[in-house]
Amino acid sequence: MGTARMKETFEFRQAQLLFYLTLFHLSAFGAFSVIVVETHIKKADAHAKQHDFTQAIESLLNALEVDPRCVEAYSKLGDLFFNIGKIGEAVESYSVILQIQPNAFTAQDRLNAIAHYNSGILFARRGNFEQAQAEYQLALQLCPNQSFLYYQFGHTLACQHNFSDAIAFYQKSIRLYSENTSAHYQLMNAYFRLGNQEKGNHQLKKLREVRAQKRFRMAENDLKNGSTDQAFKLYNRVLDMDPECAPAYARLGAIAFQKNELVKAHKHLQQALEIDPDLTAAHYQLSWIYQKSGQIKKAVNSLEKVVALRPNSAPACNTLAMLYLEQDYCLDDALILAKKAVKLKPIASYWDTLAYSLYKKQNYKEADEAIKKALELQPGYPEYLARQQAVRKHLTK
Numbered sequence: 075m076g077t078a079r080m081k082e083t084f085e086f087r088q089a090q091l092l093f094y095l096t097l098f099h100l101s102a103f104g105a106f107s108v109i110v111v112e113t114h115i116k117k118a119d120a121h122a123k124q125h126d127f128t129q130a131i132e133s134l135l136n137a138l139e140v141d142p143r144c145v146e147a148y149s150k151l152g153d154l155f156f157n158i159g160k161i162g163e164a165v166e167s168y169s170v171i172l173q174i175q176p177n178a179f180t181a182q183d184r185l186n187a188i189a190h191y192n193s194g195i196l197f198a199r200r201g202n203f204e205q206a207q208a209e210y211q212l213a214l215q216l217c218p219n220q221s222f223l224y225y226q227f228g229h230t231l232a233c234q235h236n237f238s239d240a241i242a243f244y245q246k247s248i249r250l251y252s253e254n255t256s257a258h259y260q261l262m263n264a265y266f267r268l269g270n271q272e273k274g275n276h277q278l279k280k281l282r283e284v285r286a287q288k289r290f291r292m293a294e295n296d297l298k299n300g301s302t303d304q305a306f307k308l309y310n311r312v313l314d315m316d317p318e319c320a321p322a323y324a325r326l327g328a329i330a331f332q333k334n335e336l337v338k339a340h341k342h343l344q345q346a347l348e349i350d351p352d353l354t355a356a357h358y359q360l361s362w363i364y365q366k367s368g369q370i371k372k373a374v375n376s377l378e379k380v381v382a383l384r385p386n387s388a389p390a391c392n393t394l395a396m397l398y399l400e401q402d403y404c405l406d407d408a409l410i411l412a413k414k415a416v417k418l419k420p421i422a423s424y425w426d427t428l429a430y431s432l433y434k435k436q437n438y439k440e441a442d443e444a445i446k447k448a449l450e451l452q453p454g455y456p457e458y459l460a461r462q463q464a465v466r467k468h469l470t471k
Contacts, residue, residue, distance in 0.1 A: 111137045111144055118150060125252040127154050128291065145171050145178065152184055157251055159222040161188060187217035194226060203230045221251035229260060237264040253284050286316035293325065302329060320350035327359050336363050354383045358390060365397075373397060381411070388418035396427050405434050416444075422451035426458055429465065438468040 114137035121130035131154050137147040152167030165188055171181035194209035210227040217223065228243030244261035247254055262277035293308035306329055312322040327342035340363055346356040357379045364373035377394040380387060392415035398408035412428040425448035432441035445462045452458065 107140050111141045111147065114140070115147060115150065118147075122150075122154065126291075127158050127251070127253075130154055143174050145174055148174075149180065152181070153220075156184065156188065156217070157219070157221050158254075159256075161192070164188060183216045187213040187220070187223075190216070191223060191226070194230075198226070198230050198233070203234055206230050219250060221247045221254050221257070223247075224250065225254060225257045225260070228257070232260060232264060232267075235267075237267050240264050253288060255281065255284055255288070258284055282315045283319075286312045286319055286322075289315065290319065290322060293322075297325065297329075302332075305329070318349050320346040320353050321355070323349070324353060324356045324359065327356065331359060331363060336367060339363055352383055354380050354387070354390075357383070358387075361393070370397065370401060374401070374403075386418060388415045388424065391415040391418070392424050392427050395431060399427070399430055399434055402434075405431070409435055420447070422448045422455070422458070425451065426461060429461055433461070433465055433468075436468075438465050441465045442469060 114133045118130040118133035118137070121127070121133060131151060134147045134151045134154070137144055138151075141147070148167045148171045152164045152171070155161070155164035155167060165185065168181040168184045168188075171178045172185075175181075190209045190213035194206040194213065197203070197206035197209060207227060207230050210223055210230070213220075213223050214227075224243045224247035228240040228247065231237075231240035231243065241261060241264050244257045244264065247257040248261065251257075258277065258281040262274055262281055265271075265274035265277055289308050289312045293305045293312065296302075296305035296308060306326070309322045309325050309329075312319050316322075323342045323346035327339045327346065330336075330339035330342060339359070343356045343360050343363070346353050347360075350356075357376045361373045361376035361380070364370070364376060374394065374397050377390055377397065380390040381394055384390060391411040395408040395411035395415065398404045398411070409428075409431045412424070412431040415424045416428050425444050429441045429444035429448060432438070432444055442462070442465045445458055445465055448458045449455065449462065
């Protein structure tokens with residue numbers, strides 16, 4: 075074979091190889107994308123099951139960032155928007171599905187249901203409640219699991235002073251969307267209009283709790299995004315609405331602790347625990363307050379409660395182990411906790427605690443292995459190097 079021919083053959087094979095490699099990478103990327111999308115959709119389903127529709131929607135939007143043509147994500151997104159009364163966004167989601175799959179009958183049914191829903195609202199505004207109910211009924215036949223359809227149906231009944239029948243529709247609406255404050259309010263109103271003060275007052279309390287939950291979620295987002303002052307205001311607003319919201323007190327305690335306002339932090343956390351004695355976040359925060367103020371015995375007691383309530387909390391296991399070790403107390407328990415923390419979350423600081431625990435138990439060989447792990451994860455860290463030096467002094471004896 076001539077040199078020129080060999081060169082052509084080589085170049086052809088090289089191009090062929092590059093082509094197959096490209097196909098492989100595209101295939102691998104495609105498979106990876108599918109997995110990522112499925113993960114986001116599963117998260118969305120889990121959030122939706124807990125009626126945390128905001129997070130569910132966010133997860134679906136994340137899925138669509140990876141695959142902008144994912145019909146399943148658009149379908150679930152449309153259903154969520156419809157369920158919480160965001161009709162425009164629902165229409166947009168279903169319309170995109172029809173652009174991708176023109177024969178998607180489910181999406182068309184949803185759009186038809188929304189058309190009946192909107193017609194029902196128009197008829198109701200004109201006082202034609204019978205026709206409004208007929209439209210809502212048609213919408214429910216096409217889409218039977220949407221909160222606002224039941225809410226609007228109930229509202230037409232209430233407008234006709236048929237509060238007894240309206241109640242069942244409001245209750246169904248709330249079951250589908252537990253934070254539907256409009257349904258909660260109208261249900262409360264229906265009970266009062268029927269003269270049922272006990273149920274009306276109960277529903278009033280529930281309405282306040284639901285509104286507080288919404289504010290609490292907003293506060294959590296602000297805190298997550300670093301807007302501590304805004305979060306602080308919202309947590310206080312939550313407590314105005316629901317004075318028995320223990321997590322809000324716990325968050326205020328955490329914010330006060332960050333500002334080194336230990337007395338105020340302690341007060342908030344105690345208030346949280348008076349409402350919910352098993353609130354682990356409050357016990358955990360209290361332990362840090364006690365540590366900072368030198369009340370080690372109280373810190374240990376708080377952490378023991380956390381570990382009892384949440385035995386798989388790696389931070390709590392590790393912190394309690396270290397407190398035991400520093401006090402030369404319960405060394406066997408400290409070793410068990412340190413091993414558990416490393417198993418749950420094998421980070422450098424937890425390996426260091428395990429090394430210290432083994433050192434205290436005079437198990438120097440295993441202590442050396444543990445501190446090696448810490449240094450592999452965080453090379454050159456002075457505290458770990460000092461620990462390693464102390465361990466190896468005993469190994470060389």
